[in-house]
Amino acid sequence: MNSTSYVACPECDLLINYAQPKVGEKIHCPRCDVLLLKPSKQTIERTFALSFAGFILFFPANFLPLVSISLFGNANSDIIMSGVLALFTKTMWPVAIVVFLTSIVFPFAQISLSLLISGHLYFNQPNRYLICWMRWIHHLNEWVMLEVYMLSIIVACVKLMAISPLKFGWGLYAFVALIFITTLLISNRDNHLFWQRIEQLCKDNNHAN
Amino acid sequence: MQTKTNALKQGFIRCHNCGYLTKALHQLLACPRCDSHLHARRPQSLERTTALLLSSLFMYIPANIFPIMTVNQFGTGDTHTIAGGIIELIDTGMIPIGLLVFVASILVPSLKLLGIGLLLICVHFRWKINPRRWTSLYRIIAFIGRWSMLDIFMISILVDLVHFNGVQIIAGPAAIAFSAVVILTMFAAENFDPRLLWDNQPS
Numbered sequence: 516m517n518s519t520s521y522v523a524c525p526e527c528d529l530l531i532n533y534a535q536p537k538v539g540e541k542i543h544c545p546r547c548d549v550l551l552l553k554p555s556k557q558t559i560e561r562t563f564a565l566s567f568a569g570f571i572l573f574f575p576a577n578f579l580p581l582v583s584i585s586l587f588g589n590a591n592s593d594i595i596m597s598g599v600l601a602l603f604t605k606t607m608w609p610v611a612i613v614v615f616l617t618s619i620v621f622p623f624a625q626i627s628l629s630l631l632i633s634g635h636l637y638f639n640q641p642n643r644y645l646i647c648w649m650r651w652i653h654h655l656n657e658w659v660m661l662e663v664y665m666l667s668i669i670v671a672c673v674k675l676m677a678i679s680p681l682k683f684g685w686g687l688y689a690f691v692a693l694i695f696i697t698t699l700l701i702s703n704r705d706n707h708l709f710w711q712r713i714e715q716l717c718k719d720n721n722h723a724n
Numbered sequence: 725m726q727t728k729t730n731a732l733k734q735g736f737i738r739c740h741n742c743g744y745l746t747k748a749l750h751q752l753l754a755c756p757r758c759d760s761h762l763h764a765r766r767p768q769s770l771e772r773t774t775a776l777l778l779s780s781l782f783m784y785i786p787a788n789i790f791p792i793m794t795v796n797q798f799g800t801g802d803t804h805t806i807a808g809g810i811i812e813l814i815d816t817g818m819i820p821i822g823l824l825v826f827v828a829s830i831l832v833p834s835l836k837l838l839g840i841g842l843l844l845i846c847v848h849f850r851w852k853i854n855p856r857r858w859t860s861l862y863r864i865i866a867f868i869g870r871w872s873m874l875d876i877f878m879i880s881i882l883v884d885l886v887h888f889n890g891v892q893i894i895a896g897p898a899a900i901a902f903s904a905v906v907i908l909t910m911f912a913a914e915n916f917d918p919r920l921l922w923d924n925q926p927s
Contacts, residue, residue: 527922593881609903
């Protein structure tokens with residue numbers, strides 16, 4: 516029995532023998548219904564393009580003001596990092612670290628790792644760190660909380676609108692676009708294909724040496 | 725062709741990182757494709773999940789008792805707990821937003837603690853259940869966990885925006901406890917292995 520034509524369901528451990536699905540087909544686990552494989556066209560090219568766009572958008576989303584408020588003639592504007600710093604100085608450093616990690620560090624790590632992996636696969640460049648990067652990105656997905664942050668911007672705005680008028684900055688538009696990109700990136704990435712390509716690249720590299 | 729048995733019963737171990745199937749004959753310790761440690765089920769899944777769940781349960785009490793933020797207005801401080809903030813939102817007529825915050829910071833954490841507890845009890849006492857339904861319970865718990873961070877992010881935005889001479893918003897001690905609850909329950913859900921639900925059922 517050749518083990519490569521089999522997969523085990525990650526959630527119920529059912530051993531499944533499958534025929535390679537065509538583009539656009541989906542394979543669900545017949546027992547617990549989890550989505551196993553969803554091949555699509557040009558996965559690597561799309562991931563590369565999306566993570567490149569995300570990498571560019573990350574900077575305006577983080578350095579331009581998201582929202583500004585003015586009260587008694589004074590104006591304050593908010594970027595993600597200034598929210599972290601405001602918490603950090605007020606003995607709330609554990610919360611500040613959590614916010615810093617989930618809304619700045621992890622999104623940046625996810626986008627840059629995705630750019631590195633898809634870039635190497637796109638240009639067929641073997642790299643001994645590819646396996647490491649794939650393992651890290653596998654654990655990051657759940658801890659990237661940009662869309663939760665967006666929802667809390669909305670709630671905070673509704674709360675503050677009663678006090679004084681708000682102004683939305685260019686950073687907010689970049690931030691919304693960044694959320695679209697990361698969501699597409701997660702739904703588009705095909706781990707199965709990526710691992711197969713990485714395995715192939717490593718093998719070819721070993722033969723060449 | 726469909727097989728009706730677990731991969732483990734056929735002697736296969738699935739790598740938790742890359743999904744590679746390995747024949748578990750030679751006591752292999754590392755996955756041949758990605759070199760990560762191989763284990764058929766998450767190691768000490770029940771013990772770790774229980775420990776994380778109990779710690780988050782303890783943190784849940786200060787998270788709800790202590791104020792999550794203080795609004796200083798010209799010298800007078802006004803403290804809000806999590807529930808107090810929601811009641812104020814609803815009182816001022818912002819019912820949809822109030823409901824949203826209620827779901828994210830009260831309903832989701834408490835249902836999550838309850839749900840993970842149920843999953844643990846179910847696996848420990850080997851209840852005869854419909855594993856398909858319980859697996860979807862697990863999936864819902866794992867999916868909704870992150871949305872509880874809403875309150876924490878909101879505080880970071882409010883503290884940053886509202887720091888004027890007369891009016892200030894300051895984060896309270898409950899914010900630390902509440903973020904601990906969210907993160908500990910996320911780790912608990914990550915450590916729980918849904919395949920244990922299927923192992924206990926007669927096939």
